[in-house]
Amino acid sequence: MALIVQKYGGTSVGNPERIKNVAQRVLATQQAGNQVVVVVSAMSGVTDSLIKLAKEVHAEPPEREMDVLLATGEQTTIALLAMALQGLGAKAASLTGAQAGIVTDGLHTKAKIANITPKRVHELLDSGHAVIIAGFQGETPEGHITTLGRGGSDLSAIAIAAAVKADVCQIYTDVDGVYTADPRIIPDAKKILEISYDEMLEMAALGSKVMQARSVEFAKKFNVVFEVRSSFNNNPGTIVKAETQKMEDVVIRGVAVDKKQAKVTIAGVPDKPGIAAKVFKTIADAHINIDVIVQNVSANGTTDISFTVGDTDAAKSVKVLQPVVKDIGAREVTATGEIAKLSVVGIGMRSHPGVAAKMFETLAGNSINIGMISTSEIKISVIIALADAEKAARAIHDAFGLAGK
Amino acid sequence: MALIVQKYGGTSVGNPERIKNVAQRVLATQQAGNQVVVVVSAMSGVTDSLIKLAKEVHAEPPEREMDVLLATGEQTTIALLAMALQGLGAKAASLTGAQAGIVTDGLHTKAKIANITPKRVHELLDSGHAVIIAGFQGETPEGHITTLGRGGSDLSAIAIAAAVKADVCQIYTDVDGVYTADPRIIPDAKKILEISYDEMLEMAALGSKVMQARSVEFAKKFNVVFEVRSSFNNNPGTIVKAETQKMEDVVIRGVAVDKKQAKVTIAGVPDKPGIAAKVFKTIADAHINIDVIVQNVSANGTTDISFTVGDTDAAKSVKVLQPVVKDIGAREVTATGEIAKLSVVGIGMRSHPGVAAKMFETLAGNSINIGMISTSEIKISVIIALADAEKAARAIHDAFGLAGK
Numbered sequence: 001m002a003l004i005v006q007k008y009g010g011t012s013v014g015n016p017e018r019i020k021n022v023a024q025r026v027l028a029t030q031q032a033g034n035q036v037v038v039v040v041s042a043m044s045g046v047t048d049s050l051i052k053l054a055k056e057v058h059a060e061p062p063e064r065e066m067d068v069l070l071a072t073g074e075q076t077t078i079a080l081l082a083m084a085l086q087g088l089g090a091k092a093a094s095l096t097g098a099q100a101g102i103v104t105d106g107l108h109t110k111a112k113i114a115n116i117t118p119k120r121v122h123e124l125l126d127s128g129h130a131v132i133i134a135g136f137q138g139e140t141p142e143g144h145i146t147t148l149g150r151g152g153s154d155l156s157a158i159a160i161a162a163a164v165k166a167d168v169c170q171i172y173t174d175v176d177g178v179y180t181a182d183p184r185i186i187p188d189a190k191k192i193l194e195i196s197y198d199e200m201l202e203m204a205a206l207g208s209k210v211m212q213a214r215s216v217e218f219a220k221k222f223n224v225v226f227e228v229r230s231s232f233n234n235n236p237g238t239i240v241k242a243e244t245q246k247m248e249d250v251v252i253r254g255v256a257v258d259k260k261q262a263k264v265t266i267a268g269v270p271d272k273p274g275i276a277a278k279v280f281k282t283i284a285d286a287h288i289n290i291d292v293i294v295q296n297v298s299a300n301g302t303t304d305i306s307f308t309v310g311d312t313d314a315a316k317s318v319k320v321l322q323p324v325v326k327d328i329g330a331r332e333v334t335a336t337g338e339i340a341k342l343s344v345v346g347i348g349m350r351s352h353p354g355v356a357a358k359m360f361e362t363l364a365g366n367s368i369n370i371g372m373i374s375t376s377e378i379k380i381s382v383i384i385a386l387a388d389a390e391k392a393a394r395a396i397h398d399a400f401g402l403a404g405k
Numbered sequence: 406m407a408l409i410v411q412k413y414g415g416t417s418v419g420n421p422e423r424i425k426n427v428a429q430r431v432l433a434t435q436q437a438g439n440q441v442v443v444v445v446s447a448m449s450g451v452t453d454s455l456i457k458l459a460k461e462v463h464a465e466p467p468e469r470e471m472d473v474l475l476a477t478g479e480q481t482t483i484a485l486l487a488m489a490l491q492g493l494g495a496k497a498a499s500l501t502g503a504q505a506g507i508v509t510d511g512l513h514t515k516a517k518i519a520n521i522t523p524k525r526v527h528e529l530l531d532s533g534h535a536v537i538i539a540g541f542q543g544e545t546p547e548g549h550i551t552t553l554g555r556g557g558s559d560l561s562a563i564a565i566a567a568a569v570k571a572d573v574c575q576i577y578t579d580v581d582g583v584y585t586a587d588p589r590i591i592p593d594a595k596k597i598l599e600i601s602y603d604e605m606l607e608m609a610a611l612g613s614k615v616m617q618a619r620s621v622e623f624a625k626k627f628n629v630v631f632e633v634r635s636s637f638n639n640n641p642g643t644i645v646k647a648e649t650q651k652m653e654d655v656v657i658r659g660v661a662v663d664k665k666q667a668k669v670t671i672a673g674v675p676d677k678p679g680i681a682a683k684v685f686k687t688i689a690d691a692h693i694n695i696d697v698i699v700q701n702v703s704a705n706g707t708t709d710i711s712f713t714v715g716d717t718d719a720a721k722s723v724k725v726l727q728p729v730v731k732d733i734g735a736r737e738v739t740a741t742g743e744i745a746k747l748s749v750v751g752i753g754m755r756s757h758p759g760v761a762a763k764m765f766e767t768l769a770g771n772s773i774n775i776g777m778i779s780t781s782e783i784k785i786s787v788i789i790a791l792a793d794a795e796k797a798a799r800a801i802h803d804a805f806g807l808a809g810k
Contacts (some may be wrong), residue, residue, distance in 0.1 A: 016461035023462075050481070056421035057428075057485050058492040065491070068499050069484035072477035076455070079474035080462050086470070087463040094473050099548060120548070143504060143525070 002167040003035045003125070007135065007157030010044035011174040012231035013077050016084075019043075022172075022231060023084035026130055030090060035125045037164060039135040039157040040081060042073025063108035067137075067147045070109075071096070074134035074153070082132045092130040095120060097137035097145075101163075102156065104138035104146045110287065111146035113138060113155065113218075116163035125164075133160060151212030158215050162222035169219075169226040170237075171211065176230035177238035178203060178210050180254040180402040185390050188403040192253060193236070196243035199253045202345040202379040216240065243347055251355065252346040252400040257393045259340045259386060261291065262314035263371075265306045266321065268331025275328050279305060279321065286320045288313045292341070292374040292383060302331075306372065308383065311337045339371065340389035343381040344396060356380050362399040368392050407572040408440045408530070412540065412562030415449035416579040417636035418482050421489075424448075427577075427636060428489035431535055435495060440530045442569060444540040444562040445486060447478025468513035472542075472552045475514075476501070479539035479558070487537045497535040500525060502542035502550075506568075507561065509543035509551045515692065516551035518543060518560065518623075521568035530569075538565060556617030563620050567627035574624075574631040575642075576616065581635035582643035583608060583615050585659040585807040590795050593808040597658060598641070601648035604658045607750040607784040621645065648752055656760065657751040657805040662798045664745045664791060666696065667719035668776075670711045671726065673736025676703040680733050684710060684726065691725045693718045697746070697779040697788060707736075711777065713788060716742045744776065745794035748786040749801060761785050767804040773797050 006026065013019050022038075029036050050069050054061040061069075078094035085092035101117035124131045135153025138146050148155055154171055161169035178200065181189040195203070197220035201213055210228055219226055219240065229237025269275055276295065283290055293307040309317050314335040321333045349355040359380055363370060368391070372383035384392055397403065411431065418424050427443075434441050455474050459466040466474075483499035490497035506522035529536045540558025543551050553560055559576055566574035583605065586594040600608070602625035606618055615633055624631055624645065634642025674680055681700065688695055698712040714722050719740040726738045754760040764785055768775060773796070777788035789797055802808065 016458065019462055053421065053481075053485065054488055057424055057489040061488045062491045065484040065487045065499055068487070068501075069481060072480045072484075075477045075480070076458075076474060079470040079477075080458065082470045082473075083459055083463040083466045086467045094470055096473075096550075145501075 001033050001035060003037070003164060004029055005037045005039065005157055005161040005164070005166040005169045006172060007039040007153060007170065008041065008172045008231055009153065009174065010041040010047070012172050013040055013081065014044040016080070019077070019080050020084050023081060023088055023090070025231065026081075026085060027088050027090050030130055036130045037121060037125070037160060037166065038081065038130060038132045039153060039160060040074060040077045040132065041135050041153040042070075043077055046073040046076065064144060067108045067145050070147050071134070071137045071145045074136050078132045078134045085130055085132070090130055091128045092132060093124050094132040094134075095124075096134045097156065098139035100133045100160070102138035102159070103141060104148070106140045106142075106144065106146065107287075108144075109147055110149040111138060111140075113148070113159050114141075116159055118160065118163045121160070121164060151215060154211050154215035155218055158219045158222075158224050158226060161224045161226070162218075166224075169224055171226055171228045172231035173210065173228060174230065174232070175210060175228075176233060176235045177228055178254070181393055181397045182257065185257065185393055186255075186397050189397065190403065192238050194239045194241065194247065195253060196247055196347055197240060198243065198378055199345050199347055200240045202343065202376070203254055203256050248348050248351055250346060251348040251352040252344050252402065253348070254345055255393055255397045255400070255402065256343045256345060257340055257389050258343075259389060260311050261308045261339060261341050261383075262311040262335050262337040263306055263308050263339050263383065264314065264317045264321070264333065264335045265304055266325060266330050266333045267304050268302045269305055270329050271301050271303050276305065278324055278328060282320055282324050283317060286316060288317055288320075292372050292381065294372045308339070308341065308372070338386045339383050340386045341381050341383055342389060342392050342396065343379055344400065345379045347378045349378060349380075358399060359396060362395050363392060366391060366395045406438055406440060408442070408569060409434055410442045410444065410562055410566040410569070410571040410574045411577060412444040412558060412575065413446065413577045413636055414558065414579065415446040415451070417577050418445055418486065419449040421485070424482070424485050425489050425492075428486060428493055428495070430636065431486075431490060432493050432495050435535055441535045442526060442530070442565060442571065443486065443535060443537045444558060444565060445479060445482040445537065446540050446558040447475075448482055451478040451481065469549060472513045472550050475552050476539070476542045476550045479541050483537045483539045490535055490537070495535055496533045497537060498529050499537040499539075500529075501539045502561065503544035505538045505565070507543035507564070508546060509553070511545045511547075511549065511551065513549075513551055515554040516543060518553070518564050519546075521564055523565065523568045526565070526569060556620060559616050559620035560623055563624045563627075563629050563631060566629045566631070567623075571629075574629055576631055576633045577636035578615065578633060579635065579637070580615060580633075581638060581640045582633055583659070586798055586802045587662065590662065590798055591660075591802050594802065595808065597643050599644045599646065599652065600658060601652055601752055602645060603648065603783055604750050604752055605645045607748065607781070608659055608661050653753050653756055655751060656753040656757040657749050657807065658753070659750055660798055660802045660805070660807065661748045661750060662745055662794050663748075664794060665716050666713045666744060666746050666788075667716040667740050667742040668711055668713050668744050668788065669719065669722045669726070669738065669740045670709055671730060671735050671738045672709050673707045674710055675734050676706050676708050681710065683729060683733060687725055687729050688722060691721060693722055693725075697777050697786065699777045713744070713746065713777070743791045744788050745791045746786050746788055747794060747797050747801065748784055749805065750784045752783045754785075755782060763804060764801060767800050768797060771796060771800045
């Protein structure tokens, strides 16, 4: 008897009919002799409707109350799925994040899981129930409702899988795995059967859209093997696990394009020590995640500092930096969303030299200008114009021979 | 500084605009130097939508999960109202029923409040917050979410008022008080300024629709003085409190019509001891509340037993009684919803004889046939044909001189 954690995203539980389909799938897993814990998101569209409602009563809804509000989305789904399962004759019971023992810190709307005490989960499993848990949410030690931010349901599933020592963690979504590139842009992209945490992390961080990076980080930290697969078919998905030697044989695992970035530039910065620290401390204090940073060579005693952030944080970045710009005597701070980040990812590049050269040659051969470059041990990213993004991705995907037959 | 509990029903918080209006009202109460606890219902229509959704996944939704689902309705309102208050610059925080310390028994969808430990309510009040609490809900000592059934938000408000020892409890609704009769039926009905718990209980139990009887019972038990008033204007409402001597001067406080009753009849019941006990134990075990009971005189060794229940319980009553009918050798059990209960209520009738005679004469004078009669110390009820209900109410209201100027 295996203990299986399944996570279903908002699209998979998007309406009563789909919830009943998920119930069938959970029942089949249970009937195959397994214990099942199911983590669900809010029905697709619900979270956005709630945010809209909140904005009708407050232009910038306070975050504690936003969490109380948003938590109702997953609570609705767990009740409906538990009902649907009971309708099929299964034993099932729902638990909110708090009831499932998910304790978080107090950073409302972006809380981090501190620990999980799955006492009630085990009790329900032991009495033969499928346990349906609200993803995306938890509570602080003081009993305030919190949410984990976008993509938080994946994190809930992986954290619960670690806490209950699950044999398998299946992340059901509306795509049936991780591809060498976004199939909507590159039709001959092929499904990756196995990928290492580090590669998945880079793919996730780079906007492959399948999962948030922090869920993968959590899985890596606790060595939770998980599979990304579709809730609409029975195809095998992509298994994400610790790196194996065989994985190194492939130079590049995939190509990712992230169009949801914006570039923030502080122009005319006096070239003095401590300036960069001031800038990035301000950004960090505002809980804005930055990605690529470039500081141009100094000219006439001033320099430009550019960095990229998620496009939803662009306006906030400019706002919090206005006083800093004044303080340090820089000229101005501006932001543009007309950029994309294109990356190639693969642990194979550690043992196969020349990946960067090949990538830059390919872009040059297609007349695509490179704005910023950032590299890690297993990834090379370039910032290019948004308009060039798809053409560049296709060229790189071909150049590294990633296409399927 | 007074401590005021305010309760707003579903219509009063029916959309973002109305929630903002409620926030204004709460803020004004706070700015007048009071501490405020607000109890809210789900936005009007939300509970019904959730029930509809549940029925799409399960024909008879299991009650534990129904409570998990329905509890999201009030949770949505508390978050929105707390946001709206903060938008006005007020300090405010929301609490779910469980967070507010409302502990209930485990009878899902119809739970009873066992006790309230308002520790967090006091903490928030002490730090200057308006405390916004989800009505209608609580949790069992084991941590399962429960709901209190229809009208449960009033009960929450009165129970919280008792627990925090509030100075005033205001029940805001879409009518501006309790009237001598339903103004939609009898346009010259007038508002009652003060009414005793017992009278209000009879009015409530008889379908005056303003409040559920058990909320009034709770208020009586803990001597919570409350006021029923409108959230759409500033008119004084109806104060409900312990009986005073002055109240006895009025013979009849009001006339109530309850069209939401059904009559269940068991025909051909053998006239033997223990039969009635068997029938009503079965009904009680099914958690069905009965109202008027009549047993006809025995003829040929058999009799008919009739009683009234809420019309939503009629089908269930017939269903649970089928085996009993067989068991006791009765002929059949049937139900009809084509009846109404008309009642006159007033503690004055204890010291003013002849009320029943006047009522029956008035009905006879209007050619209205009386099917069943039931009396208490302060109430006389008759079951009549549904079609006669409004005509009868108007005649009785006039006969007792209840009309306003």
